[in-house]
Amino acid sequence: MALIIKERSVASDPWLLLDSADDGGLPLLPPAGDVIVPLALWRTERDTLRRRAERIGVWLDSHEDPALIAEDLPLFGLVAVNFPKFTDGRGYSIARLLRDRYGYRGELRAIGDVQRDQLFYLARCGFNAFALRAGEDPRAALSAFGDFSEAYQNSVEQPLPLFRRRELS
Amino acid sequence: MYQYDQIDQQLVAERVVQYRDQTRRFLAGELSEDDFKPVRLQNGLYLQRYAPMLRVAIPYGLLSSRQLRKLAHIARTWDRGYAHFSTRQNLQFNWPKLEDVPDILAELATVQMHAIQTSGNCVRNITADHFAGVASDEIVDTLVWCEVLRQWSTFHPEFAYLPRKFKIAFNGSEADRAATFLHDIGLHATRDASGAVGFRVIVGGGMGRTPIIGHVIREFLPWPHLLTYLEAILRVYNRYGRRDNLYRARIKILVKARTPECFRDEVEKEWAYLKDGPATLTAAEIERVEARFTRPSYDALPGDDAGYRTRLGLDRAFAAWAKRNVHSHKMPGYAAVTLSLKKTGEAPGDATAGQMDAVATLAERYSFGEVRVSHEQNLILADVRQSDLHALWHEAKPLGFATPNVGLLTNIICCPGGDFCSLANAKSIPVAEAIQRRFDRLDYLHDIGELDLNISGCMNSCGHHHVGHIGILGVDKNGDEWYQISIGGNQGLARPGAPAAFGKVIGPSFARADVPDVIERLIEVYLERRDSEAERFIDVVWRIGIEPFKERIYGTDHQRAQRRERSLAIA
Numbered sequence: 001m002a003l004i005i006k007e008r009s010v011a012s013d014p015w016l017l018l019d020s021a022d023d024g025g026l027p028l029l030p031p032a033g034d035v036i037v038p039l040a041l042w043r044t045e046r047d048t049l050r051r052r053a054e055r056i057g058v059w060l061d062s063h064e065d066p067a068l069i070a071e072d073l074p075l076f077g078l079v080a081v082n083f084p085k086f087t088d089g090r091g092y093s094i095a096r097l098l099r100d101r102y103g104y105r106g107e108l109r110a111i112g113d114v115q116r117d118q119l120f121y122l123a124r125c126g127f128n129a130f131a132l133r134a135g136e137d138p139r140a141a142l143s144a145f146g147d148f149s150e151a152y153q154n155s156v157e158q159p160l161p162l163f164r165r166r167e168l169s
Numbered sequence: 170m171y172q173y174d175q176i177d178q179q180l181v182a183e184r185v186v187q188y189r190d191q192t193r194r195f196l197a198g199e200l201s202e203d204d205f206k207p208v209r210l211q212n213g214l215y216l217q218r219y220a221p222m223l224r225v226a227i228p229y230g231l232l233s234s235r236q237l238r239k240l241a242h243i244a245r246t247w248d249r250g251y252a253h254f255s256t257r258q259n260l261q262f263n264w265p266k267l268e269d270v271p272d273i274l275a276e277l278a279t280v281q282m283h284a285i286q287t288s289g290n291c292v293r294n295i296t297a298d299h300f301a302g303v304a305s306d307e308i309v310d311t312l313v314w315c316e317v318l319r320q321w322s323t324f325h326p327e328f329a330y331l332p333r334k335f336k337i338a339f340n341g342s343e344a345d346r347a348a349t350f351l352h353d354i355g356l357h358a359t360r361d362a363s364g365a366v367g368f369r370v371i372v373g374g375g376m377g378r379t380p381i382i383g384h385v386i387r388e389f390l391p392w393p394h395l396l397t398y399l400e401a402i403l404r405v406y407n408r409y410g411r412r413d414n415l416y417r418a419r420i421k422i423l424v425k426a427r428t429p430e431c432f433r434d435e436v437e438k439e440w441a442y443l444k445d446g447p448a449t450l451t452a453a454e455i456e457r458v459e460a461r462f463t464r465p466s467y468d469a470l471p472g473d474d475a476g477y478r479t480r481l482g483l484d485r486a487f488a489a490w491a492k493r494n495v496h497s498h499k500m501p502g503y504a505a506v507t508l509s510l511k512k513t514g515e516a517p518g519d520a521t522a523g524q525m526d527a528v529a530t531l532a533e534r535y536s537f538g539e540v541r542v543s544h545e546q547n548l549i550l551a552d553v554r555q556s557d558l559h560a561l562w563h564e565a566k567p568l569g570f571a572t573p574n575v576g577l578l579t580n581i582i583c584c585p586g587g588d589f590c591s592l593a594n595a596k597s598i599p600v601a602e603a604i605q606r607r608f609d610r611l612d613y614l615h616d617i618g619e620l621d622l623n624i625s626g627c628m629n630s631c632g633h634h635h636v637g638h639i640g641i642l643g644v645d646k647n648g649d650e651w652y653q654i655s656i657g658g659n660q661g662l663a664r665p666g667a668p669a670a671f672g673k674v675i676g677p678s679f680a681r682a683d684v685p686d687v688i689e690r691l692i693e694v695y696l697e698r699r700d701s702e703a704e705r706f707i708d709v710v711w712r713i714g715i716e717p718f719k720e721r722i723y724g725t726d727h728q729r730a731q732r733r734e735r736s737l738a739i740a
Contacts (some may be wrong), residue, residue, distance in 0.1 A: 087207055087290070089330025093407050096327055101442055117191065117200075117208055124326035147187045150176050152320045154447045161396075162176065162320075163454040164447055 003138050005119075005130040006107070008145055010138045013131065015057060015078060017111065036080050036109075039064050042072070050075065059111060062090040070102040079104060081127075083112035092125045099126035099156045116141035120148060126156035170233050170539060171316045172461050173281045180323070181278045184285060188212050189271035196268060211291055211329065213259075213284030214270055218591040223262045223270055224287040225277060227542050229297035229315035229339065230258040234529035234538040239280040241525035247273055252525070254510060254518040256582060256633060257336070258296045258542050259287055263589055285323060290331045292322040292403070297339040298346040299543035302464075303505055303551045305497040309358035309366050311341035313459045314395070317450065320458075321396050328403045332410035333418035335403070336375075345661040348544065350374045350383040350669040351636065353420045354402065359389070366392045372402060372432070373424030376630040380671045381421045384429035386436065392455075394440075396448040401440035405432070465537040465552045470502025474555035489615060490562055490573040504555050506536075508548040508570035509580065513605035515569070516598045517583040518546030527568045535561050545582055547575065578620040578692075579605045582633050586626030586643065587650070593626030595643025595650035600624055600684055607685040617692055620706045621660065636660035638707040639691065640672045641684065651678040654687060656718060657710045673715050676723050687722055694721045 001012040017036045018027040026041050029048070036057035042049060049056050055077030058069060062084055073079070079098060081091040091110065098104040109129035110122050115136055122130065123145060132138050154161040160168075173181070191208050194200040200208075213224040225240070232240075240260055244252045247269050253261045265273060277283055287294055295318045302310045318337065322328075328335070340347040341358035349355025355371035367389040374383025390398050402420075409427075411417045424432045481488045496505040508528060511517050520528070528548055532540045535557050536550035543549055548570070553561060565571040574580045581604065584590065586597030601624055608614050623637030627644075634640035636658040644651050658672030679687055694717055695706045710718070723729055 086204070087330050088412060089290075089328070090408055090412075092327045092330065093404050096404075115204060117204070118330075121324075121326035121329055148180060148183050148324065150180060151326070152323060153325055155326055160447050163451065163457070166457070167451065167453050 066097045073104045078107040080109040080111045086113040095126040116144045119144040124155040185274045210289035213287035220264045223265045225260045226294040227258045230542040232540040234532045236280045237529040241522040244522040251521045292335045299541045304342045306343040309341040311339045332412045348660045373421040375421045376635045378628040380635045386433040393450045397443040472501045477555040493573045493575045506550045507575045509572040511580045512569045512572045576619045582623040584631035594645040597624045597626040635671045653678040
């Protein structure tokens with residue numbers, strides 16, 4: 001099993017990520033196991049997927065609207081957001097919407113071009129799991145969560161901005 | 170000056186540690202160039218034509234003399250003894266070594282400075298009116314609000330990888346001295362009938378290859394909502410701004426595509442969720458930030474200084490300098506002074522380490538130890554007693570800072586151009602110098618009166634050529650450097666309420682050697698056609714249109730048609 005970062009430690013990953021088929025069509029479902037399916041598959045095969053014994057996860061690409069799964073969030077064991085390139089920052093806003101607006105509390109995983117130097121901001125926006133890009137060492141990347149000891153803004157991790165916490169103390 | 174508290178300092182220090190490790194990994198081959206690039210850009214480091222360029226933030230243009238001395242020290246130690254003040258209240262070192270940058274950032278941190286987000290596709294250094302806090306036409310002192318935004322934008326986790334760079338400018342006076350209609354977001358601090366502070370929000374302005382005047386999407390945003398409203402704008406932009414084409418990725422393109430009205434509706438919809446949330450500002454926070462600003466301890470003076478008035482009458486050269494380079498001040502008996510970095514023969518905006526030290530000394534002697542940086546690439550002593558102006562002038566002259574040309578033709582805004590920048594199509598500094606030499610006679614220069622002449626070496630328009638009364642743009646024609654000239658632009662600062670406007674191109678471009686002649690002929694038309702000395706160049710262009718100017722340069726319509734026919738016949 002591949003290694004991921006989950007809740008700031010390295011863990012092995014029981015999930016199978018299903019990508020689109022090579023022709024861009026929907027992927028084939030394996031007979032068993034925890035699977036993370038593309039949004040399109042969830043939207044077409046919702047009933048089949050719900051009958052599976054194992055857990056279901058869904059992944060959004062960076063252009064996909066999290067509002068489309070807002071009602072379904074309690075059904076998922078995991079939600080993943082893809083970063084086609086690490087410089088495509090749409091996933092940060094998607095994460096905040098899933099957490100702040102749609103109230104998702106489960107595993108939120110960053111997938112795709114995910115590297116050490118983006119982990120700090122990703123975590124602040126609500127990601128709590130990270131499947132690093134191939135070739136990246138998750139153990140070496142753990143220190144990224146401590147890059148900064150404070151932050152000015154409110155975030156998913158820290159719902160009150162620094163100025164409000166100052167006023168409370 | 171805002172004084173860092175322990176957390177501000179700690180964050181800047183942690184950034185240095187983070188970047189030192191990133192540089193180490195890059196040099197060790199653990200981080201590829203592609204992966205390192207956005208990281209180094211967000212620390213202000215470009216790889217330029219001849220060497221790296223490090224851009225240091227001067228947040229909203231404020232510098233202490235101690236910081237300026239540190240910049241001079243860095244210029245001596247890690248650069249070639251000089252630096253360049255840019256049009257965005259930044260300072261650029263042109264020759265640092267990539268491996269030295271972490272040490273430079275560590276030095277900057279010792280004087281509460283940094284290069285955070287001075288480049289990259291993130292919220293950039295916040296810029297402001299260089300007379301904020303001292304202007305006689307000020308409605309709201311924006312310094313506190315600028316610092317609130319500096320903190321909010323620093324390491325904002327959601328908006329570090331936007332479709333493109335994002336620039337915010339703040340203005341709080343009658344006149345717009347921050348070009349707020351030409352930024353991704355422009356903010357006018359103002360007051361409602363009860364005196365409460367709020368902001369007029371302008372979105373989607375910009376220059377570059379698609380110049381657009383910004384749109385007002387909210388006339389009055391009460392101050393507690395500043396951060397949540399900006400977050401709503403940025404979230405809409407982050408989610409829907411184009412990422413497929415570098416040249417269509419700025420927010421101005423999104424606003425235009427959706428129409429300003431629809432864009433505003435989307436922002437308001439997003440804001441409905443964020444409004445009154447935890448990022449809503451509190452009076453206690455504004456007071457806390459205000460309390461961390463040191464403010465000048467002005468003497469209570471009765472009014473204009475009599476000795477200053479007398480000297481203006483006696484000393485013609487002093488009076489000429491005062492007319493251009495001394496500005497009115499909200500405190501009786503005080504004035505703001507522009508130290509011109511536009512001396513003929515010096516690259517506009519460049520300053521040597523020795524000059525920076527000298528300005529620091531002047532600031533300590535005459536202006537409470539503070540310096541401002543203007544987007545016109547000059548330095549400003551904002552709090553000078555009128556009774557000190559004559560002595561200051563005497564000291565500034567031998568240092569080369571007393572060129573009496575602020576607001577005049579030779580106060581040229583100019584990008585570094587092809588001498589330094591890898592994006593440039595053409596050199597800009599030699600063009601500026603040739604024009605300055607042509608108009609070196611002070612009487613002539615003062616007779617021409619107010620005129621903004623701006624030069625950019627390429628379409629990215631760092632030299633703001635679109636909004637120059639005369640704009641010069643370097644273009645590439647089959648590998649040769651040519652210059653396109655436009656007239657009628659205006660950055661919106663000259664007269665209170667005057668709108669920003671883009672210049673119109675007068676015709677085919679010119680070889681570099683011909684540019685001073687062309688400018689001189691444009692000026693001739695102006696001098697012939699103005700109805701009085703009070704009518705500025707730009708007023709005449711607006712009154713009579715560009716055709717009379719075109720005719721002088723290219724001939725009449727009839728002559729142009731004949732030329733075209735002849736060239737067609739030859740072909």
